[in-house]
Amino acid sequence: MxxxxxxxxxxxxxxxxxxxxxxxxxxxxxxxxxxxxxxxxxxxxxxxxxxRNDRSLTTPRTGAPRKLSLTDRGHVYDIISFRDPYIKNRDLLHEVDNKVKIRTMQKLCRELGRKKWL
Structure with missing residues (x-):
């Protein structure tokens, strides 16, 4: 690591x-x-x-861009918070066109404070 x-x-x-x-x-x-x-x-x-271009700014860290945009993340939050809190993870993946794997969706739900239980 x-x-x-x-x-x-x-x-x-x-x-x-x-x-x-x-x-x-x-x-x-x-x-x-x-x-x-x-x-x-x-x-x-x-x-x-x-x-550094601007002496006060920190340069952004390297890494791959996020697969889910802020719009997608907001859409997932709306679904699990308001529309259907009991939606299954596989259905949630279909809502974002399967851009990520199920484990990533579970991490996103946990990050948003909405755990999906088995």
Whole structure:
């Protein structure tokens, strides 16, 4: 399993780290000043600062796009909340044109706070 990423650095902290690096502080010295930030996070923040368009925004994380759009997710929520809370999972899959597998639909229902019981 790949290592899990921690939370992103706050833009203010990232700006302070980049500013210290621009006045020739070493990565280790910055790490001593901010021990709660790992050394690798400091290095990555400084290296990626040049590629950021807007200095305050975090670049989006990589990954595959969601198979269910927000419209589909809203449609599923409407069905399981208002129209038919006792709908079977396979019927729910037909409502979204079988774009996802049944396990993904179960996770979506749990995420929406609507568990579907067997």
């Amino acid at each position: 790949p290592p899990r990423r921690g939370p992103d650095l706050k833009p203010e902290l990232r700006a302070r780290i980049s500013e210290l690096r621009s006045i020739q502080w070493s990565y280790k010295r910055i790490h001593v000043k901010y021990p709660e930030v790992s050394l690798s996070a400091i290095i990555n923040a400084c290296q990626r600062e040049a590629t």
